[in-house]
Amino acid sequence: MTPTLPRWVDLVLLPLFNLGIALLAAGIVVAVVGQDPWQVLSVMLHGAFGSARGFSYTLYYATTFVFTGLAVAVAFHAGLFNIGGEGQAVLGGLGTGLVALWLGPALPAWVLLPLMLTGGAFAGMAWAAVPGWLQAWRGSHIVITTIMFNFLASTLLVWLLVEHLKPAGSMAPESEAFAPSAHLPAVHQVLRALGIDWPASPLNLSLLLALAAAAAVYLLLWHTRAGYRLRAVGSGPAAAAYAGIDPRRQVMVAMSISGALAGLVGMNEIAGVQHKLLLEFVAGAGFTGIAVALMGRNHPVGIVLASVLFGALFQGGAEVAFEVPGFSRDMVVMLQGFIVLFSGAMAYVAAPWLVRAWGWRRAPQAGAAHG
Amino acid sequence: MDEVLVGTVLASTLRVATPLLLCALAGLLSERAGVIDIGLEGKMLLAAFAAAAAGAAWGSTALALAMAMGVTVLMSGLHGLACVSHRGDQVVSGVAINLIAAGLTVVLGIAWFGQGGQTPPVGDQVRLSALWPGASAALGPLFGEGLLGHNLLVYLALLLVPAVWWLLYRTRFGLRLRAVGEKAQMVDAAGVSVPRLRYAALTLNGLLCALAGSYLVLAQNASFVPQMTAGRGFMALAAMIFGKWHPVGAFWACLLFGFLDAVAIRLQGVALPGIGTVPVPAIQALPYLLTVVLLAGFIGRARAPAELGRPYVKEH
Secondary structure (H helix, E strand, O other): OOOOOOHHHHHHHHHHHHHHHHHHHHHHHHHHHOOHHHHHHHHHHOOOOOHHHHHHHHHHHHHHHHHHHHHHHHHHHOOOOOOOOOHHHHHHHHHHHHHHHOOOOOOOHHHHHHHHHHHHHHHHHHHHHHHHHHHHOOOHHHHHHHHHHHHHHHHHHHHHHHHOOOOOOOOOOOOOOOOOOOOOOOOHHHHHHHOOOOOOOOOEEHHHHHHHHEEEEHHHHHOHHHHHHHHHHHHHHHHHHHOOOHHHHHHHHHHHHHHHHHHHHHHHHHHHHHHOOOOOOOHHHHHHHHHHHHHHHHHHHHHHHHHHHHHHHHHHHHHHHHHHHOOOOHHHHHHHHHHHHHHHHHOOHHHHHHHHHHHHHHHHHHHHHOO | OOOHHEEEEEHHHHHHHHHHHHHHHHHHHHHHHHOOOOOOOHHHHHHHHHHHHHHOOOOHHHHHHHHHHHHHHHHHHHHHHHHHHOOHHHHHHHHHHHHHHHHHHHHHHHHHOOOOOOOOOOOOOOOOOOOOOHHHHHHHHHHHHOOOEEEEHHHHHHHHHHHHHHHHHOOOHHHHHHHHHHHHHHHOOOOHHHHHHHHHHHHHHHHHHHHHHHHHHHOOOOOOOOOOOOHHHHHHHHHHHHHOOOHHEEEOOOOHHHHHHHHHHHHOOOEEEEEEEEEEEEEEHHHHHHHHHOOOOOOOOOOOOOOOOOOOOOOO
């Protein structure tokens, strides 16, 4: 849309500018409710990066956001808006957890954990493939069907927990705890085994899985034929069809990969932290994934960086809520909204100004060349 | 079926359907003009908060409604600024509105009232009471309670169905509004401003969202509770689609969804002959499931306005 902007302005300056506007808007709200934005910001930064424990929490939150952010991005590259990351992540957790409950007592960890991963990925994939199929073959708008599938997923989870998975005599809608072989090791446990002292946190080996997923998405999209076909459909379904690529097939491929990625949230939250199935373990991460993908410009590197940013916001926000009376973590949800607004919906509002500013800077040089 | 049961089910159907209907009509006006509105949920939540905060602070129904309308029209305007004026993605903008609403209402609620995000209950003089309080005693449970025992907003919502139909199908404005949702270029060629029409549709959308949100505070729950819309905005979106983007269709869809909700509560733990215990979540999931099935074209065909989601770029 802005061909006159140099690449680095488009990729670096504009996103940072939009992020700045979103932070400014949130800062105004912080000031309006009578708090000091600078104090909030410094407590937030310190809480997120100031200690090994805080940084581990930041990375733990970021892990989930990498999965949901990549899920949004893969669908986006095929021209689809997958707003159903939330529901696909719920199914992912369900798939992971059901495998753990079913095979947990019988299998050792090195067999069970890959099976749990597969179970979660397949469940998320299936939950995304149905809206994908409906879009490709029946023309049902994927935004609406994935929204509906979010609600269906949460209803399914409630029903399974309340009616089937809850141990007899228990009131809480939770499954029984998994067998120890179904626990994905935490990072501090692994480091302790290696002789390194690290404070306890929910950060677990899913972090490596998230980085591997980001690398795999990068290779898939830009270095394989399958990825090329997917992106071709995203940039022009008619042209892609003319080149012999079936857009319907690509919709299925993109949604399946997208759902599988969202499903991996189950490894972080269920296998890595909770060690049982429960309600609300996704807690809006599917929607945070939209913000992450927009912020990261749908590129795996950008998504990893944006995930760390959002992880820091969530961890820092929790610290601020603890230290500053009257501050609520919901401030972070609001900031997320501002980021989606300014780096998503209004991403190019600022571009003409930047183009003009860029033009002014360049104008004297151009004049000299002609003179 | 005894009359008391039918009366109470009818009454709760109408109570549940009213905010859905107001919200669905709001979405309908926007989408018929070609602007997707995922932000219904957020606008409804903001309206509920504004109405509760204003009602609790100033003790006036009129001010509560006015604040709710001011806030939602502003949000609709923001949606327009992003999507109509700057051609941003309409779905993304709607998601942003939902997130901002979910966060901002709690942040302001805690800062202003210090009750964990709740507002103090609004007074009885602010809340809407039944129009004919004596009807239930005089006319019996079916007509008295089921049909005539409601407050003004319920009947206003019902009246808005023919009103929106008339506006869309019997006025010049409505013709243009529908045209801008089907073929914006033709409207532009006829010399009518596309952005102005879309902003007008969004303003009406904001007003109706305000009524939907206010209803939750002025007629159902006395105070604002965080995330109290609980997916009603999305359910309204589903009802609008299930009603095939038509006001009368949306009306029936809202009644159906309201009825399912009313029945689901009553069927909790009840064993029906031949079926056994009905899983209540299944009934609660039915509106979403039905909407997906409809969208898939298995029960009739729902056709969205052709320009839905497309920003209009004026030719030079």
